[in-house]
Each structure stands twice: as structure tokens, then as C-alpha cells.
Amino acid sequence: MVYDQNGTLSSIRPQQVTYVVPGIEDFDHTKIADFVQNVQDLLDPSILECAWVELLENNKSVTAEELAEIIYGSRDPLESYCAHHLLSRDDIYFNTAETKGFCSVYEPRPTIQVEELLHRKLVKEASEKELEELVQLLMSAKEMPPRSKPPKSSWMIEEKVKRRIEALEAYAIDACRNEEQKKTAGNILKAMGLSKTSSAAVNLLIDIGYFPVHVSLDLLKFNIHTGYSDEVLTAAENLLMLSSDPDENNRKDLTFLKVYAIDVEEADELDDALSATKLPDGRIKVWIHVADPSCLVEPHSIIDREAMRRGTSIFLPTATFPMFPEKLAMDGMSLQQGKLCKAVSVSVTLHEDGSIAEYSVDNSVIRPTYMLTYESASELLHLNLEEEAELKILSEAASLRSQWRRHQGAIDTAMIEPRIKVINPDDPEPSLSLYVEDQSDPAMRLVSEMMILCGEAIASFGSCNNIPLPYRGQPQSNISVSAFDHLPEGPVRSSAYVRIMRAAEMNFRNPIRHGVLGVPGYVQFTSPIRRYVDLLAHYQVKAFLRGEPMPFSAGDLEGMVCIVNMHARVAKRLYSSSLRYWLLEYLRRQPRERKFHALILRFIKDRMAALLLTEVGIQASVIVSVGKQVGDEIVVVVEEAHPRDDVLSIKEI
Numbered sequence: 001m002v003y004d005q006n007g008t009l010s011s012i013r014p015q016q017v018t019y020v021v022p023g024i025e026d027f028d029h030t031k032i033a034d035f036v037q038n039v040q041d042l043l044d045p046s047i048l049e050c051a052w053v054e055l056l057e058n059n060k061s062v063t064a065e066e067l068a069e070i071i072y073g074s075r076d077p078l079e080s081y082c083a084h085h086l087l088s089r090d091d092i093y094f095n096t097a098e099t100k101g102f103c104s105v106y107e108p109r110p111t112i113q114v115e116e117l118l119h120r121k122l123v124k125e126a127s128e129k130e131l132e133e134l135v136q137l138l139m140s141a142k143e144m145p146p147r148s149k150p151p152k153s154s155w156m157i158e159e160k161v162k163r164r165i166e167a168l169e170a171y172a173i174d175a176c177r178n179e180e181q182k183k184t185a186g187n188i189l190k191a192m193g194l195s196k197t198s199s200a201a202v203n204l205l206i207d208i209g210y211f212p213v214h215v216s217l218d219l220l221k222f223n224i225h226t227g228y229s230d231e232v233l234t235a236a237e238n239l240l241m242l243s244s245d246p247d248e249n250n251r252k253d254l255t256f257l258k259v260y261a262i263d264v265e266e267a268d269e270l271d272d273a274l275s276a277t278k279l280p281d282g283r284i285k286v287w288i289h290v291a292d293p294s295c296l297v298e299p300h301s302i303i304d305r306e307a308m309r310r311g312t313s314i315f316l317p318t319a320t321f322p323m324f325p326e327k328l329a330m331d332g333m334s335l336q337q338g339k340l341c342k343a344v345s346v347s348v349t350l351h352e353d354g355s356i357a358e359y360s361v362d363n364s365v366i367r368p369t370y371m372l373t374y375e376s377a378s379e380l381l382h383l384n385l386e387e388e389a390e391l392k393i394l395s396e397a398a399s400l401r402s403q404w405r406r407h408q409g410a411i412d413t414a415m416i417e418p419r420i421k422v423i424n425p426d427d428p429e430p431s432l433s434l435y436v437e438d439q440s441d442p443a444m445r446l447v448s449e450m451m452i453l454c455g456e457a458i459a460s461f462g463s464c465n466n467i468p469l470p471y472r473g474q475p476q477s478n479i480s481v482s483a484f485d486h487l488p489e490g491p492v493r494s495s496a497y498v499r500i501m502r503a504a505e506m507n508f509r510n511p512i513r514h515g516v517l518g519v520p521g522y523v524q525f526t527s528p529i530r531r532y533v534d535l536l537a538h539y540q541v542k543a544f545l546r547g548e549p550m551p552f553s554a555g556d557l558e559g560m561v562c563i564v565n566m567h568a569r570v571a572k573r574l575y576s577s578s579l580r581y582w583l584l585e586y587l588r589r590q591p592r593e594r595k596f597h598a599l600i601l602r603f604i605k606d607r608m609a610a611l612l613l614t615e616v617g618i619q620a621s622v623i624v625s626v627g628k629q630v631g632d633e634i635v636v637v638v639e640e641a642h643p644r645d646d647v648l649s650i651k652e653i
Contacts, residue, residue, distance in 0.1 A: 005032035019084045020102045022065060023077045035078070042082045045090070047071045052093035052108045061097050061107040092117045130160050135191045137161070141208035146428055149209025164188060165210065172201035172211075173221045202644075212426040214585065214643075216318065218577050222570050224314065228306065228325050235302045236328040243296050243332075245342060247363040247546070254345055255367045258390045259289060261335055262447050265373045266421060268320060269313065270335040271534075272526045273343075273368050274450050276393040283357065284350050284397045288454040289343040289366050293324070293333040293528050294538040299551040303328070304535075308560065311567025313530040314574060317582045318425035323530060333529050337371045344538065346454045346525075350397060354404030359457040363545060377443035395442065398449035405452070410518025411481055411501075413494045414439035418617025420582045432586050436617045440490070451526045452517055458537065459511040459521030467540050468554040470533050470561050472522050473512030475502045488631040491612050495601045506561060508554035532564045583618045584643035593637070595653065600624065600632050611636070611650070620648050 001011055007029050051071050055062060064084035065075045072079040087094055087106050093114060097107040109117070141149055155165045164184055170176045171185030186196045194200040205211040219226075228236075245251075254275070261273035275287040297303045307323050314321040322329050335341045345364035349357045372380070380388050381395055406412070416438055423431040437444065455472075462469040477500040487493040501516060511521025528535040539551050552560070598611040601619070609624045613636070624634060640649040 003029040005029060017102055018088065019064070019081070019104075021077045021081045021084075022075070023080070035081075038078055039082050039085060042072070042078065043085060045086060048086055048090055048093050052114070056108040056111070061105050063103060063105055067106070092121065131164075131187060131191055134161060134164055134188065138188075138192060138204070138208055142204075144209070146209070152210050155208075155210055165205075168201050168205060169210075169220070172198050172205055173217050174198055175221060199644075213428045214318075214422075214425055214430065214581075216316070216574075216578055216581075218574050219316075222574060224321060224570075224574065225310065226319075226321050232302060232306050233325055236325040239296050239303065239328060240332050245295050247292075247295055247342075247542070250545070251342070251363045251365050252345065254287065254289070254343075254364045255340065257287060257366065258370075259366050259368045260370050260372060260377070260391060260394070261337070261368050262372045262374060262377045262443055264419065265375075268326075269322065269329050269333070269529045270368075270371070271529050272451070272454075273335050273366065274394055274447070275366075276390050276397060278393055279349065283352070284393055284400070286348055286350070286394065286397050286450065286453070288346045288348070288450050288457075288526065289335070289364065290346070290454070290526050290538075291333050291335050291529055292342040292344050292363070292538070292542075293329075293535060294542050295342050295363075296328070296332055297324075297535075299539050307535065308532050308564060309567075311532050311564040312571045314571045316575060316578045317420045317422045318578070323532060329529050335366075335368050337368050339367065341366055341368060344541065346457050348453055348457050350400055352400075353407075354397075354400030354402075356453075356457060356460070359460065361458070361461050361541060361545070363542075372443075374437065374441060374443040374447075377446070378441055381442050381446075394450070395446055397453075398446040401449045401453055402445065405518035408518035409476060409515060411497050411516050412489075413497050413501075413516070414445070415491050415494050415498075416612065416614060416617050418579065418583060420579065420586065422582055432582065432589070434583075434586055434616065436615065452519065452522070454526050455517075455522040455524060456519040458523040458525045458541065459519075461541070462523060463511050463521060465544055467544050468508050468550060468552065468557055469523050469537050469540055470557055471507045471509075471511045472504060472524060473507065473514045474504045474516045475513075476515035477502055491599055491614075492601055492631045495610075495612070499602075506558070508557045508561075531568075533561055533568075536560065580618070580646070581643045583616060584641045584646070584648055587616065587618070587638050587641040587648065588643060590638060595635050595637060596650075598622075598634050598636050598650075600628060600630050600634065602630055613650075618648070620650050622650050622652055624652050 001009060003009055048071075051062075051067060054070065062070070064087055065080045067087060068075050068079040068083035071083065087104075093109060094106040095109055097105045099105070144150075156162045167176070167181045167184040168188055170181055171189075176182040176185065185201060189196050189200055189204070192204060194204060202211065202215070202217065206213055206215065257275040257277075259273045259275050261270050263270060271291045273289045275289065277285050279285055297307070303324065310321075310323045313323045324333065335343070343364045343366050344361065345366065346359065346361050348359045351357045377391070380391055384392065416436055419435040419437060421433040421435075423433070439445070439448070458469070459471055461467070462471070479500045481497065484493050484496045487496055505512060511523075513520055514522040523537050524531065524534050525537050525541075526534065528538045536552065536557060540557075543550050596613045596615055598613050598620075601610045601612055603609050604621060607623050607626065607628075608621055609628070611620050611622055611634070612618075613620065622636060628634065634652050636650045636652050638648070639651050640647055
């Protein structure tokens with residue numbers, strides 16, 4: 001039974017007793033406070049070092065009372081407790097050798113051990129001081145106005161600050177290299193009074209101005225290379241200055257053709273363009289002109305290896321990270337209006353039913369006539385101008401092809417696709433421009449049909465000439481598409497089709513049927529500046545046209561495409577997450593009372609439905625009113641939109 005300094009009586013277990021102060025009888029609990037104060041007055045940790053030196057020399061162990069005799073010259077209760085207090089809290093000079101009852105015996109540590117422990121203590125104290133100084137810096141930066149915060153580079157000047165900030169950044173994106181880095185970040189968050197979570201680390205780095213408000217965490221997580229090494233840039237400059245055209249004597253002059261390049265407004269790299277004419281027998285002949293980067297870049301060169309490492313250009317709302325260095329892609333490879341451009345032209349003559357009658361693949365020189373956006377191309381088609389007869393012929397060809405492919409079992413998966421352009425993404429409130437594209441738009445369908453036609457022609461060309469190529473196919477679903485005939489055409493039916501589609505397949509020796517596109521074979525060929533798999537197809541086809549051995553065997557292609565596809569999947573995920581983030585940011589900024597139209601795509605469970613907000617192009621889920629059916633249009637409002645937390649809450653009205 002014990003009393004505390006307030007006179008409260010308690011019972012404790014004997015195991016809880018660590019020391020019994022000797023020589024005290026009938027102690028008055030009211031004197032405890034004075035006793036503790038007297039102890040504080042006597043405590044001096046430095047005297048332990050003197051005692052340690054003496055005891056180590058004599059190789060002697062001591063109890064608390066014996067140490068009190070050495071350092072205070074007395075074994076009285078106060079001095080004995082002071083000695084116990086010093087020994088029990090010491091982690092440098094003494095070890096507990098044994099404990100009997102409430103009495104412990106302490107032995108001096110060896111000199112080498114004490115030196116190591118003292119070194120660790122100094123390091124720890126220095127680290128704690130550095131942490132304290134960093135916390136002051138962080139607090140100061142947090143309190144600054146947004147435009148006055150220190151630049152990111154300022155946190156990288158001092159090594160001790162840089163190391164801790166990098167640990168915090170790694171913690172924010174769940175990419176700590178080791179436990180030490182994790183511990184460092186955790187200590188910073190704790191010292192700042194924050195929870196040890198990645199979101200707390202992100203918010204802290206935003207608050208100090210190290211991260212912009214709208215930082216792309218996935219861009220950091222996936223370690224996307226946004227720049228090029230000096231070696232690659234020098235090689236690119238040399239190609240532009242010194243390279244000759246290996247196909248110069250084997251290029252068809254197609255500059256007499258009217259050439260249309262149709263793409264999104266912000267496209268930097270133009271890979272493809274189109275031409276068409278009516279033959280005397282009434283059949284349509286089209287040309288798909290594809291940029292020819294392989295006349296500049298050789299397989300296995302430094303530029304080629306860098307392109308393979310990237311796998312694809314990455315297009316984000318905030319930036320584009322091209323597969324090739326920008327100057328090389330824009331000045332040396334991209335198709336440009338009014339200029340002579342090297343290309344690989346695939347010409348196809350169509351039967352009346354839209355099937356391929358004949359085709360050819362040639363190195364060519366073209367002079368693009370028009371650079372059109374999808375919107376302007378659709379407008380020209382609508383105006384039906386006599387002087388743009390070639391564009392109308394292309395549209396007729398696209399219609400024929402679409403009908404033919406549907407007869408072959410093709411599935412129409414046209415959806416509403418959003419694009420969003422972010423100006424000054426590092427600003428707290430950057431400017432946003434939203435575009436919602438309907439893939440059933442005439443110009444988009446025209447371009448899509450011509451790209452599929454090119455892919456089918458290249459697959460046939462490769463098959464006839466035994467060329468190993470990355471042939472792409474997709475098996476037909478086990479579920480008949482007629483099962484969805486009751487659904488309205490457009491996004492609702494397309495969404496249902498996509499849910500039953502089977503995974504794509506690859507073959508590198510022979511074409512395989514592409515059930516979704518409704519073609520007997522298909523090779524992606526029309527984006528060699530943006531996609532490395534397309535560039536591989538160019539290497540193979542160009543080698544055949546020159547009469548040279550194939551640079552890659554089927555086995556080589558399979559291994560390379562496997563690696564490249566991993567990069568492409570990362571790029572696709574990065575694009576999807578970035579697009580969704582900025583769409584949510586767009587919705588966050590809208591007035592709370594704004595109404596949106598939405599299509600019911602399907603029911604998830606009971607009255608919980610998956611919707612498509614048609615003015616924004618984003619999908620969400622909501623509980624809809626009784627009686628609503630798939631395909632119905634409803635009106636909703638946004639209750640909550642949090643891009644960082646990926647939260648979208650909407651309500652039917």
C-alpha cells in the first residue's frame with residue numbers, strides 16, 4: 001500500500017516497484033514534493049562520467065547506495081535516490097548487471113562502447129537540432145502568401161534540408177527507398193503536428209510551395225522522364241543537320257495530291273494525312289500518308305533506344321512528353337502544311353462494297369494542303385463545297401468501309417470523349433478549357449476508318465511478303481452483340497459493348513482476325529512519331545521496300561513489344577488519372593446550382609446507376625428515381641467534387 005504526494009492511498013503490485021529509498025521510516029507524504037525538488041537540485045549527469053572512469057579502472061560494479069557514497073560522500077536517502085535516478089536514466093556509462101528484489105547492481109561499460117554511445121548521442125542531438133530548424137523553416141514557408149513562398153530549388157541547396165525534403169516527397173508518393181527514409185519523413189510530420197499519412201505529406205509540400213497545388217502525383221510515382229539527356233539531344237541535332245535520305249531515289253512524287261491532315265487543335269506531332277480520288281471506273285482510291293521517322297532514325301541507335309525506353313508519347317491536360325526530342329519530332333519528322341514532307345504512303349482502291357480491291361505501300365514525298373481540326377473538317381463536310389470534292393470522296397470511302405466492316409461483325413464503340421487543356425498548371429487556379437468530343441462526329445469517323453483501312457492493308461502487305469510485324473487481333477465476344485439491340489445507339493450501347501470485349505492478342509508472324517474492328521488482320525502503323533510499336537512496323541516495312549534483311553525477327557518483336565506495352569499501360573493510366581483529376585477540378589469550380597444532363601448507362605445494384613455526364617464526359621454513380629431505365633436522360637447537380645481525393649458526389653433533381 002502506498003501514498004502519493006496528495007495523500008491518496010493506492011495498492012500496487014510488487015513488480016511495479018523499481019527502487020525502495022533506504023533509511024526512511026514513517027515518511028510523511030506531504031514531504032514528497034520537497035524531496036523531489038531537492039533531488040533536482042543535486043542531479044548532475046556529468047558526475048557519472050567521473051564515477052565511471054574510477055569504477056572502470058578498478059573493474060568494480062556498484063549499487064545506487066555505493067555510487068552515492070562515491071559521488072556525494074553519503075548514503076543518506078536523498079543522495080541514494082539521486083544516484084538511483086542517475087543510474088536508471090543513464091544509457092551511456094553503466095549497464096544493469098543484475099537485479100535482486102528492489103536492488104540493482106550496475107557495471108561500467110567498456111571504453112569503446114561508451115565512445116560509440118557518445119557518438120550516437122551527439123549524432124542524435126544534431127539530428128534533432130536539424131529537425132527543429134527544418135520545422136521552423138517549414139512553419140515559416142507555410143505562413144507566406146502563395147506567390148511569396150520559396151522556390152522548389154531553394155529546398156535543394158543545403159544537403160541536410162534536401163535529404164529531409166526528399167524523404168518527405170518519397171513518403172508523399174509511397175516511394176520510400178528504405179525504412180530510414182520512411183522514419184525521417186514520419187518524424188517531420190510528427191514534429192509538425194500532422195498525421196503520418198501520405199496525404200498529410202502531400203498537403204505539407206503544397207503548403208510550403210514545394211509542390212504546386214495541382215501536382216501530378218502519378219507523374220512522380222511512375223518516375224516519368226520529362227526531359228532528355230545531353231547525349232540524346234546532341235544526337236537529335238546531328239540527325240537534323242547531317243542525315244541524308246536513304247530512300248531518296250525510291251520515293252514516289254505525290255505532291256500533285258490534295259492532302260488533308262486532320263487532328264485535334266493542340267496536336268504538335270502530325271503523323272498522318274489523307275488523300276482521295278475517283279477513278280474512271282467509279283471506284284474510290286484513297287491514300288493514307290504516314291510520317292517517315294525511320295528515314296532519320298536507325299534501329300538500335302541512341303535515339304531509337306530512347307524512344308523504346310519511353311514506348312509512347314504521353315499526352316496530359318497539363319503537358320506533352322514526346323517519344324522523340326521535340327525539335328527532331330517537329331522539324332524532322334512531323335508533316336507540315338505547305339512543305340515537302342517524306343512519308344510512307346499506303347494507297348488503297350476500294351470495291352463498291354468497301355472491301356479492299358488493291359493496295360500498294362510506297363516511300364513518297366507529299367505536300368500537305370490543309371491542317372484541319374476535327375471541328376473544321378466536319379464543318380467543311382457539312383458545307384459540301386465543290387472545291388473540296390476530295391474531302392467528300394474521303395467521307396464516301398469512310399461510309400463504305402464502315403458498312404463493310406459492320407457486315408464482317410465490327411462493333412461500333414463510339415463514345416463521348418472529354419479533353420481538357422490546362423494553361424499555367426502550376427498556378428493555384430489555372431485556366432481550364434474543356435472539349436467534349438463525340439466519336440461519331442463525321443470527321444472523327446472519317447479519320448478512324450482510314451486508320452483502320454491502313455492497318456488492314458499493312459497486315460495484308462506483311463502477310464503476302466512474309467514480314468514479321470506486330471499483328472494485332474481481338475477475339476469476338478461469346479455474347480452476341482444482338483443482345484444489346486434494345487439499347488439506344490451511342491454511348492449507352494457502346495458502353496455495354498466495351499464491357500463484354502475480350503482482351504487484345506498479338507502475333508508476330510501472321511495476321512490474326514480483329515473481331516471488334518471486323519478486319520482479317522490489323523497492324524498499328526499510322527503513329528510512328530508517337531508510338532514505338534508503330535515505329536517497329538515501319539522499320540520492318542521500310543527494310544522490305546529497300547530489299548534489305550529484316551532488322552527484327554518475330555521473336556525480337558515479341559520481346560520488344562512486351563516491354564513497350566508495359567510503358568504504354570503506364571502512360572494510359574497516367575493519362576486517365578490526370579484527365580479525371582482535371583475534370584473533377586472543372587466540376588469543383590462550377591456553381592453549386594448548375595444542372596447537368598446525364599445518360600443512364602447501366603444499373604449497378606437496385607436503383608444505383610452508372611451515369612455519363614454528357615456535357616463533361618465523365619462517369620459517375622447515383623441513386624436514381626423509381627421507374628428510370630437504361631438509356632434515360634436525367635438532370636443532376638454536383639454535390640461534391642474533390643480532385644485530390646478522387647471524390648465525385650452527384651444527385652438527381
